[in-house]
Amino acid sequence: MANLVIIFLSAVIVNNYVLVNFLGICPFVGVSKKLGPAISMGMATTFVMTLTAAVAWLINRYILEGLNLQFLQTVSFILVIASLVQLVEMFIKKVSKPLYDALGIFLPLITTNCAILGIALFLVLKEYNFIESIIFGFSAGVGFTLAIVIMAGIREELELADVPEYFKGAPITMIVAGCLALAFMGFSGLI
Amino acid sequence: MATKTGYSKEFIKGLWDENPVLRMLLGLCPALAVTNSAINGFSMGLAVVFTLVLSSTIISLARNIIPKEVRIPTFIIVIATFVTIADKMLAAYVPDISKALGPFVPLIVVNCIILGRQEAFASKNPVGRSIIDALGMSVGFTITLTILGAIRELLGVGTIFAVQIMPQSFEPWMVMVLQPGAFLTLGLMIGISNWLNARRAK
Numbered sequence: 516m517a518n519l520v521i522i523f524l525s526a527v528i529v530n531n532y533v534l535v536n537f538l539g540i541c542p543f544v545g546v547s548k549k550l551g552p553a554i555s556m557g558m559a560t561t562f563v564m565t566l567t568a569a570v571a572w573l574i575n576r577y578i579l580e581g582l583n584l585q586f587l588q589t590v591s592f593i594l595v596i597a598s599l600v601q602l603v604e605m606f607i608k609k610v611s612k613p614l615y616d617a618l619g620i621f622l623p624l625i626t627t628n629c630a631i632l633g634i635a636l637f638l639v640l641k642e643y644n645f646i647e648s649i650i651f652g653f654s655a656g657v658g659f660t661l662a663i664v665i666m667a668g669i670r671e672e673l674e675l676a677d678v679p680e681y682f683k684g685a686p687i688t689m690i691v692a693g694c695l696a697l698a699f700m701g702f703s704g705l706i
Numbered sequence: 707m708a709t710k711t712g713y714s715k716e717f718i719k720g721l722w723d724e725n726p727v728l729r730m731l732l733g734l735c736p737a738l739a740v741t742n743s744a745i746n747g748f749s750m751g752l753a754v755v756f757t758l759v760l761s762s763t764i765i766s767l768a769r770n771i772i773p774k775e776v777r778i779p780t781f782i783i784v785i786a787t788f789v790t791i792a793d794k795m796l797a798a799y800v801p802d803i804s805k806a807l808g809p810f811v812p813l814i815v816v817n818c819i820i821l822g823r824q825e826a827f828a829s830k831n832p833v834g835r836s837i838i839d840a841l842g843m844s845v846g847f848t849i850t851l852t853i854l855g856a857i858r859e860l861l862g863v864g865t866i867f868a869v870q871i872m873p874q875s876f877e878p879w880m881v882m883v884l885q886p887g888a889f890l891t892l893g894l895m896i897g898i899s900n901w902l903n904a905r906r907a908k
Contacts, residue, residue, distance in 0.1 A: 589793070589812040594783070597778075693893060
Protein backbone atom coordinates (compact mmCIF):
# COMPACT_ATOMS: atom_id res chain seq x y z
CA MET A 516 0.00 0.00 0.00
CA ALA A 517 2.79 2.41 0.94
CA ASN A 518 4.30 1.48 -2.37
CA LEU A 519 1.19 2.70 -4.21
CA VAL A 520 1.17 5.99 -2.30
CA ILE A 521 4.79 6.53 -3.32
CA ILE A 522 3.97 5.84 -6.96
CA PHE A 523 1.11 8.32 -6.74
CA LEU A 524 3.10 11.12 -5.12
CA SER A 525 6.05 10.53 -7.36
CA ALA A 526 4.03 10.74 -10.58
CA VAL A 527 1.96 13.74 -9.49
CA ILE A 528 4.55 15.95 -7.84
CA VAL A 529 8.13 14.75 -7.86
CA ASN A 530 8.30 13.41 -11.40
CA ASN A 531 5.48 15.51 -12.76
CA TYR A 532 4.75 14.28 -16.22
CA VAL A 533 4.79 17.63 -17.96
CA LEU A 534 7.27 19.67 -15.99
CA VAL A 535 9.87 17.05 -15.19
CA ASN A 536 9.49 14.35 -17.85
CA PHE A 537 8.50 16.66 -20.71
CA LEU A 538 5.63 14.52 -21.91
CA GLY A 539 2.43 16.01 -23.26
CA ILE A 540 3.94 19.41 -23.99
CA CYS A 541 1.79 19.96 -27.10
CA PRO A 542 -1.59 20.00 -25.27
CA PHE A 543 0.11 21.74 -22.35
CA VAL A 544 0.95 24.68 -24.61
CA GLY A 545 -2.08 24.36 -26.89
CA VAL A 546 -5.01 23.92 -24.50
CA SER A 547 -3.86 26.00 -21.54
CA LYS A 548 -5.30 29.36 -22.60
CA LYS A 549 -8.50 29.06 -20.57
CA LEU A 550 -9.21 27.29 -17.31
CA GLY A 551 -12.37 25.44 -18.45
CA PRO A 552 -10.96 23.58 -21.46
CA ALA A 553 -7.77 22.89 -19.50
CA ILE A 554 -9.74 21.05 -16.81
CA SER A 555 -11.67 19.04 -19.42
CA MET A 556 -8.45 18.15 -21.21
CA GLY A 557 -6.90 17.05 -17.94
CA MET A 558 -9.88 14.87 -17.10
CA ALA A 559 -9.99 13.28 -20.55
CA THR A 560 -6.27 12.60 -20.42
CA THR A 561 -6.43 11.08 -16.93
CA PHE A 562 -9.24 8.80 -18.07
CA VAL A 563 -7.42 7.60 -21.19
CA MET A 564 -4.11 7.25 -19.33
CA THR A 565 -5.60 4.98 -16.66
CA LEU A 566 -7.23 2.82 -19.30
CA THR A 567 -4.09 2.73 -21.44
CA ALA A 568 -1.94 1.71 -18.49
CA ALA A 569 -4.19 -1.28 -17.80
CA VAL A 570 -4.43 -2.38 -21.43
CA ALA A 571 -0.75 -1.82 -22.18
CA TRP A 572 0.25 -3.89 -19.16
CA LEU A 573 -1.96 -6.78 -20.24
CA ILE A 574 -0.68 -6.67 -23.81
CA ASN A 575 2.92 -6.47 -22.73
CA ARG A 576 2.65 -9.32 -20.25
CA TYR A 577 0.44 -11.78 -22.09
CA ILE A 578 1.08 -11.10 -25.76
CA LEU A 579 4.47 -9.46 -26.21
CA GLU A 580 6.38 -11.19 -23.42
CA GLY A 581 4.41 -14.40 -23.85
CA LEU A 582 5.38 -14.67 -27.50
CA ASN A 583 8.76 -12.98 -27.11
CA LEU A 584 7.78 -10.13 -29.39
CA GLN A 585 9.04 -7.17 -27.35
CA PHE A 586 10.48 -5.53 -30.43
CA LEU A 587 6.91 -4.91 -31.60
CA GLN A 588 6.23 -2.85 -28.47
CA THR A 589 6.07 0.56 -30.12
CA VAL A 590 3.95 -0.60 -33.05
CA SER A 591 1.45 -2.52 -30.96
CA PHE A 592 1.10 0.09 -28.22
CA ILE A 593 0.37 2.92 -30.62
CA LEU A 594 -2.20 0.88 -32.54
CA VAL A 595 -3.95 -0.22 -29.38
CA ILE A 596 -4.01 3.33 -28.01
CA ALA A 597 -5.41 4.75 -31.25
CA SER A 598 -8.21 2.21 -31.42
CA LEU A 599 -8.86 2.41 -27.68
CA VAL A 600 -9.41 6.16 -27.89
CA GLN A 601 -11.82 5.73 -30.79
CA LEU A 602 -13.71 3.09 -28.86
CA VAL A 603 -13.90 5.25 -25.74
CA GLU A 604 -15.14 8.17 -27.80
CA MET A 605 -17.95 6.11 -29.34
CA PHE A 606 -18.83 4.59 -25.98
CA ILE A 607 -19.07 7.94 -24.19
CA LYS A 608 -21.12 9.40 -27.05
CA LYS A 609 -23.62 6.57 -26.68
CA VAL A 610 -23.77 6.47 -22.88
CA SER A 611 -23.44 10.02 -21.62
CA LYS A 612 -24.09 13.05 -23.79
CA PRO A 613 -22.97 15.67 -21.22
CA LEU A 614 -19.69 13.87 -20.65
CA TYR A 615 -19.19 13.62 -24.40
CA ASP A 616 -19.77 17.34 -24.78
CA ALA A 617 -17.24 18.02 -22.05
CA LEU A 618 -14.51 15.65 -23.24
CA GLY A 619 -15.54 14.96 -26.84
CA ILE A 620 -13.28 17.14 -28.95
CA PHE A 621 -10.28 16.44 -26.77
CA LEU A 622 -10.37 12.68 -27.10
CA PRO A 623 -9.07 12.36 -30.69
CA LEU A 624 -6.32 14.84 -29.87
CA ILE A 625 -5.15 12.63 -27.06
CA THR A 626 -4.16 9.82 -29.42
CA THR A 627 -1.14 11.75 -30.62
CA ASN A 628 -0.32 12.97 -27.14
CA CYS A 629 3.08 11.55 -26.37
CA ALA A 630 2.16 11.30 -22.69
CA ILE A 631 -0.14 8.38 -23.43
CA LEU A 632 2.41 6.32 -25.31
CA GLY A 633 4.90 7.45 -22.69
CA ILE A 634 2.78 5.82 -19.97
CA ALA A 635 2.86 2.51 -21.79
CA LEU A 636 6.61 2.67 -22.34
CA PHE A 637 7.40 3.80 -18.80
CA LEU A 638 5.41 1.11 -17.08
CA VAL A 639 7.27 -1.55 -19.04
CA LEU A 640 10.57 0.15 -18.25
CA LYS A 641 9.78 0.36 -14.54
CA GLU A 642 8.43 -3.22 -14.37
CA TYR A 643 5.28 -2.32 -12.47
CA ASN A 644 2.69 -4.98 -11.69
CA PHE A 645 -0.92 -4.68 -12.81
CA ILE A 646 -2.25 -2.64 -9.86
CA GLU A 647 0.84 -0.42 -9.77
CA SER A 648 0.46 0.23 -13.50
CA ILE A 649 -3.12 1.40 -13.11
CA ILE A 650 -2.18 3.66 -10.19
CA PHE A 651 0.77 4.97 -12.19
CA GLY A 652 -1.45 5.75 -15.21
CA PHE A 653 -4.02 7.49 -13.04
CA SER A 654 -1.53 9.55 -11.07
CA ALA A 655 0.39 10.58 -14.17
CA GLY A 656 -2.95 11.86 -15.47
CA VAL A 657 -3.56 13.76 -12.23
CA GLY A 658 -0.07 15.24 -12.52
CA PHE A 659 -0.80 16.34 -16.07
CA THR A 660 -4.10 17.89 -14.96
CA LEU A 661 -2.36 19.70 -12.10
CA ALA A 662 0.26 21.18 -14.42
CA ILE A 663 -2.16 22.24 -17.16
CA VAL A 664 -4.63 23.77 -14.67
CA ILE A 665 -1.91 25.79 -12.92
CA MET A 666 -0.65 26.90 -16.31
CA ALA A 667 -4.13 27.93 -17.50
CA GLY A 668 -4.61 29.91 -14.29
CA ILE A 669 -1.36 31.77 -14.87
CA ARG A 670 -2.06 32.37 -18.55
CA GLU A 671 -5.45 33.91 -17.82
CA GLU A 672 -3.63 36.49 -15.70
CA LEU A 673 -0.89 36.80 -18.29
CA GLU A 674 -3.44 38.16 -20.78
CA LEU A 675 -3.42 41.37 -18.75
CA ALA A 676 0.34 41.56 -18.42
CA ASP A 677 2.54 43.73 -20.59
CA VAL A 678 4.58 41.09 -22.42
CA PRO A 679 7.09 42.16 -25.12
CA GLU A 680 5.39 41.73 -28.48
CA TYR A 681 7.59 38.95 -29.89
CA PHE A 682 7.30 36.95 -26.69
CA LYS A 683 3.51 36.76 -26.69
CA GLY A 684 2.00 33.28 -26.91
CA ALA A 685 4.34 30.31 -27.01
CA PRO A 686 7.62 31.93 -25.87
CA ILE A 687 6.21 33.42 -22.67
CA THR A 688 4.35 30.18 -21.99
CA MET A 689 7.64 28.30 -22.20
CA ILE A 690 9.34 30.75 -19.88
CA VAL A 691 6.50 30.55 -17.35
CA ALA A 692 6.69 26.76 -17.61
CA GLY A 693 10.38 27.07 -16.84
CA CYS A 694 9.55 28.95 -13.64
CA LEU A 695 6.95 26.31 -12.76
CA ALA A 696 9.49 23.56 -13.37
CA LEU A 697 11.87 25.40 -11.09
CA ALA A 698 9.20 25.44 -8.39
CA PHE A 699 8.48 21.74 -8.87
CA MET A 700 12.19 20.98 -8.46
CA GLY A 701 11.67 21.91 -4.84
CA PHE A 702 9.71 18.69 -4.40
CA SER A 703 12.55 16.52 -5.66
CA GLY A 704 13.81 15.61 -2.20
CA LEU A 705 10.37 14.51 -1.07
CA ILE A 706 10.70 10.82 -1.95
CA MET B 707 16.18 25.13 -63.67
CA ALA B 708 12.64 25.76 -62.52
CA THR B 709 12.44 22.34 -60.88
CA LYS B 710 15.80 22.85 -59.25
CA THR B 711 14.77 26.05 -57.51
CA GLY B 712 11.55 24.25 -56.57
CA TYR B 713 13.57 21.54 -54.87
CA SER B 714 15.87 23.90 -53.00
CA LYS B 715 12.86 25.93 -51.87
CA GLU B 716 11.31 22.73 -50.55
CA PHE B 717 14.50 22.06 -48.61
CA ILE B 718 15.13 25.54 -47.28
CA LYS B 719 11.62 26.17 -45.96
CA GLY B 720 12.19 23.51 -43.31
CA LEU B 721 15.31 25.26 -42.07
CA TRP B 722 13.70 28.58 -41.23
CA ASP B 723 10.29 29.65 -42.63
CA GLU B 724 8.58 26.48 -41.53
CA ASN B 725 11.10 25.32 -38.96
CA PRO B 726 9.17 22.64 -37.08
CA VAL B 727 10.23 23.62 -33.57
CA LEU B 728 10.67 27.39 -33.71
CA ARG B 729 7.95 28.38 -36.18
CA MET B 730 5.37 25.59 -36.05
CA LEU B 731 5.86 24.49 -32.43
CA LEU B 732 5.84 20.81 -33.32
CA GLY B 733 7.90 18.13 -31.68
CA LEU B 734 8.40 20.12 -28.52
CA CYS B 735 8.58 17.12 -26.20
CA PRO B 736 11.82 15.67 -27.59
CA ALA B 737 13.15 19.19 -28.19
CA LEU B 738 12.88 19.87 -24.48
CA ALA B 739 13.62 16.47 -23.05
CA VAL B 740 16.81 15.34 -24.74
CA THR B 741 18.68 18.59 -25.26
CA ASN B 742 20.70 18.61 -22.04
CA SER B 743 23.80 18.30 -24.23
CA ALA B 744 24.60 19.08 -27.85
CA ILE B 745 25.37 15.46 -28.71
CA ASN B 746 22.04 14.21 -27.36
CA GLY B 747 20.12 16.82 -29.33
CA PHE B 748 22.09 15.98 -32.44
CA SER B 749 21.51 12.21 -32.10
CA MET B 750 17.80 12.75 -31.55
CA GLY B 751 17.80 14.88 -34.69
CA LEU B 752 19.50 12.14 -36.69
CA ALA B 753 16.97 9.57 -35.51
CA VAL B 754 14.22 11.90 -36.73
CA VAL B 755 16.01 12.44 -40.08
CA PHE B 756 16.16 8.68 -40.56
CA THR B 757 12.53 8.08 -39.63
CA LEU B 758 11.06 11.05 -41.45
CA VAL B 759 12.93 10.57 -44.72
CA LEU B 760 12.21 6.85 -44.95
CA SER B 761 8.55 7.11 -43.92
CA SER B 762 8.01 9.98 -46.36
CA THR B 763 9.55 7.88 -49.12
CA ILE B 764 7.32 4.90 -48.43
CA ILE B 765 4.15 6.95 -47.93
CA SER B 766 4.79 8.97 -51.05
CA LEU B 767 5.36 5.80 -53.13
CA ALA B 768 2.22 4.24 -51.72
CA ARG B 769 0.10 7.40 -51.75
CA ASN B 770 -2.16 6.17 -54.56
CA ILE B 771 -2.92 2.79 -53.05
CA ILE B 772 -3.67 3.85 -49.47
CA PRO B 773 -7.43 4.27 -49.02
CA LYS B 774 -8.30 7.70 -47.68
CA GLU B 775 -10.27 6.35 -44.72
CA VAL B 776 -7.41 4.39 -43.18
CA ARG B 777 -4.56 6.70 -44.07
CA ILE B 778 -3.74 7.79 -40.51
CA PRO B 779 -3.38 4.22 -39.12
CA THR B 780 -1.31 3.34 -42.20
CA PHE B 781 1.01 6.29 -41.63
CA ILE B 782 1.39 5.37 -37.99
CA ILE B 783 2.33 1.77 -38.76
CA VAL B 784 4.92 2.83 -41.34
CA ILE B 785 6.37 5.41 -38.94
CA ALA B 786 6.37 2.97 -36.01
CA THR B 787 8.27 0.44 -38.12
CA PHE B 788 11.06 2.87 -38.91
CA VAL B 789 11.15 4.16 -35.35
CA THR B 790 11.61 0.60 -34.11
CA ILE B 791 14.50 0.13 -36.56
CA ALA B 792 16.10 3.40 -35.43
CA ASP B 793 15.63 2.49 -31.77
CA LYS B 794 17.22 -0.95 -32.16
CA MET B 795 20.08 0.47 -34.23
CA LEU B 796 20.88 3.10 -31.61
CA ALA B 797 20.77 0.48 -28.87
CA ALA B 798 23.10 -1.79 -30.85
CA TYR B 799 25.71 0.72 -32.03
CA VAL B 800 25.67 3.62 -29.55
CA PRO B 801 24.26 2.17 -26.31
CA ASP B 802 25.29 5.22 -24.25
CA ILE B 803 23.27 7.63 -26.37
CA SER B 804 20.39 5.18 -26.57
CA LYS B 805 20.33 5.13 -22.79
CA ALA B 806 20.46 8.93 -22.54
CA LEU B 807 17.56 9.34 -24.96
CA GLY B 808 15.60 6.61 -23.19
CA PRO B 809 11.92 6.28 -24.10
CA PHE B 810 12.12 9.38 -26.27
CA VAL B 811 13.30 7.32 -29.21
CA PRO B 812 10.15 5.15 -29.35
CA LEU B 813 8.20 8.33 -28.66
CA ILE B 814 9.25 9.66 -32.08
CA VAL B 815 6.19 7.73 -33.30
CA VAL B 816 3.87 10.32 -31.80
CA ASN B 817 6.09 13.24 -32.79
CA CYS B 818 3.67 15.52 -34.61
CA ILE B 819 6.34 16.59 -37.13
CA ILE B 820 6.48 13.16 -38.70
CA LEU B 821 2.76 12.45 -38.91
CA GLY B 822 2.19 16.06 -39.93
CA ARG B 823 4.56 15.84 -42.92
CA GLN B 824 2.94 12.61 -44.11
CA GLU B 825 -0.51 14.13 -43.93
CA ALA B 826 0.43 17.54 -45.30
CA PHE B 827 3.06 16.64 -47.85
CA ALA B 828 4.16 13.07 -48.59
CA SER B 829 0.65 11.75 -49.20
CA LYS B 830 0.06 14.40 -51.87
CA ASN B 831 3.42 14.83 -53.62
CA PRO B 832 5.73 12.72 -55.80
CA VAL B 833 8.52 10.85 -54.11
CA GLY B 834 11.40 13.19 -55.06
CA ARG B 835 9.75 16.27 -53.58
CA SER B 836 8.64 14.35 -50.51
CA ILE B 837 12.18 13.22 -49.75
CA ILE B 838 13.50 16.78 -50.13
CA ASP B 839 10.70 18.10 -47.92
CA ALA B 840 11.39 15.44 -45.29
CA LEU B 841 15.13 16.20 -45.42
CA GLY B 842 14.55 19.93 -45.01
CA MET B 843 12.17 19.50 -42.10
CA SER B 844 14.28 16.97 -40.25
CA VAL B 845 17.54 18.84 -40.83
CA GLY B 846 15.82 21.99 -39.54
CA PHE B 847 14.75 19.99 -36.50
CA THR B 848 18.28 18.62 -35.99
CA ILE B 849 19.91 22.04 -36.25
CA THR B 850 17.44 23.53 -33.77
CA LEU B 851 17.94 20.70 -31.28
CA THR B 852 21.71 20.86 -31.62
CA ILE B 853 21.76 24.63 -31.02
CA LEU B 854 19.38 24.25 -28.07
CA GLY B 855 21.54 21.45 -26.67
CA ALA B 856 24.73 23.44 -27.26
CA ILE B 857 23.42 26.53 -25.44
CA ARG B 858 22.27 24.47 -22.47
CA GLU B 859 25.48 22.46 -22.36
CA LEU B 860 27.65 25.57 -22.65
CA LEU B 861 25.91 27.40 -19.80
CA GLY B 862 25.19 24.33 -17.72
CA VAL B 863 28.56 22.58 -17.73
CA GLY B 864 30.79 24.89 -19.78
CA THR B 865 31.32 22.53 -22.73
CA ILE B 866 29.98 21.98 -26.25
CA PHE B 867 30.08 18.42 -27.62
CA ALA B 868 32.04 17.65 -24.44
CA VAL B 869 34.83 20.08 -25.46
CA GLN B 870 35.69 22.62 -22.76
CA ILE B 871 34.78 26.12 -24.01
CA MET B 872 34.26 28.22 -20.92
CA PRO B 873 37.31 29.21 -18.83
CA GLN B 874 37.92 27.23 -15.66
CA SER B 875 36.78 30.16 -13.53
CA PHE B 876 33.27 29.95 -15.03
CA GLU B 877 30.73 28.81 -12.48
CA PRO B 878 28.35 26.44 -14.36
CA TRP B 879 24.65 27.28 -14.23
CA MET B 880 23.48 23.83 -13.22
CA VAL B 881 19.87 24.79 -13.78
CA MET B 882 20.42 25.02 -17.54
CA VAL B 883 20.92 21.28 -17.92
CA LEU B 884 17.96 20.56 -15.65
CA GLN B 885 14.31 20.83 -16.68
CA PRO B 886 13.72 24.58 -16.13
CA GLY B 887 16.68 25.40 -18.37
CA ALA B 888 15.00 23.57 -21.25
CA PHE B 889 11.83 25.62 -21.00
CA LEU B 890 13.65 28.91 -20.52
CA THR B 891 16.10 28.39 -23.39
CA LEU B 892 13.43 27.21 -25.83
CA GLY B 893 11.14 30.08 -24.85
CA LEU B 894 13.92 32.59 -25.49
CA MET B 895 14.83 30.91 -28.79
CA ILE B 896 11.24 31.06 -30.05
CA GLY B 897 10.96 34.67 -28.95
CA ILE B 898 14.20 35.64 -30.69
CA SER B 899 13.19 33.84 -33.87
CA ASN B 900 9.86 35.75 -33.81
CA TRP B 901 11.81 38.96 -33.49
CA LEU B 902 14.21 38.08 -36.35
CA ASN B 903 11.28 37.15 -38.56
CA ALA B 904 9.43 40.35 -37.85
CA ARG B 905 12.56 42.34 -38.58
CA ARG B 906 13.09 40.52 -41.87
CA ALA B 907 9.51 41.14 -42.93
CA LYS B 908 9.90 44.88 -42.52
